[in-house]
Amino acid sequence: KPLPKMANVIDYALNPAKSDRMDIFLCAAGKCFLGANSGLSNVANIFGVPVAMANQVPLAHVLPYGYVDLALPKLYWSVAEQRVLTFKEIFDSPSCGYDESKHFEQAGIKLMDNSPEEIRELLLELLETATATVEYSKEDNERQQRFKSLMRPGHLSYGAASRVGRHFLRQHAKLCED
Numbered sequence: 001k002p003l004p005k006m007a008n009v010i011d012y013a014l015n016p017a018k019s020d021r022m023d024i025f026l027c028a029a030g031k032c033f034l035g036a037n038s039g040l041s042n043v044a045n046i047f048g049v050p051v052a053m054a055n056q057v058p059l060a061h062v063l064p065y066g067y068v069d070l071a072l073p074k075l076y077w078s079v080a081e082q083r084v085l086t087f088k089e090i091f092d093s094p095s096c097g098y099d100e101s102k103h104f105e106q107a108g109i110k111l112m113d114n115s116p117e118e119i120r121e122l123l124l125e126l127l128e129t130a131t132a133t134v135e136y137s138k139e140d141n142e143r144q145q146r147f148k149s150l151m152r153p154g155h156l157s158y159g160a161a162s163r164v165g166r167h168f169l170r171q172h173a174k175l176c177e178d
Helices: 020-029 039-046 087-091 101-106 116-130 138-149 166-171
Strands: 033-035 051-056 070-073 075-078 109-112
Touching: 020 039, 033 039, 033 116, 039 051, 051 116, 070 116, 101 109, 116 166, 138 166
Parallel strands: 033 051, 051 070
Antiparallel strands: 075 109
16 A cells, blocks of 8 residues: 655655665665564664564564664453453463464454554654664663563573563553563
8 A cells, every 4th residue: 555645755665666685775774674573674683773673473572683673562452351461461371472363363362553653652762772862761671671571481582682662661561560
């Protein structure tokens, strides 16, 4: 679907210059990379470009590789309980590793996409990271540590140096509690 015309925006997905070679060039030459858990985010990582990934699932794979990288997990909605599951509930269950929609359906879980505001805030934080102007409060760091403390060995993101977006953790702080 074409993007609306905007100043300083190139709709690369529909641009005649789009090619495999240009994909690699843009990943390498960009100030930062905003996407999802796709192969192109790994290309940006190889070139040391800061990466932010939205709508990350499964939760066990939520964090990207680089120490300046950021991520936003999808929220897990329990159909039976009619509520968002806490991160502890997810990390303590097999659902943290589900990567097929049929598994979520069988478990009675609906995935909730990140909101446009959450993605916007993630991008702003990524731009601050890319320009070395990012600042985290003591509370931001505590929320980050609380989230990471819920991960266990075997989760692919266990021990990752990257972070979950600060706005997201501020907004969903209660989901990090035990």
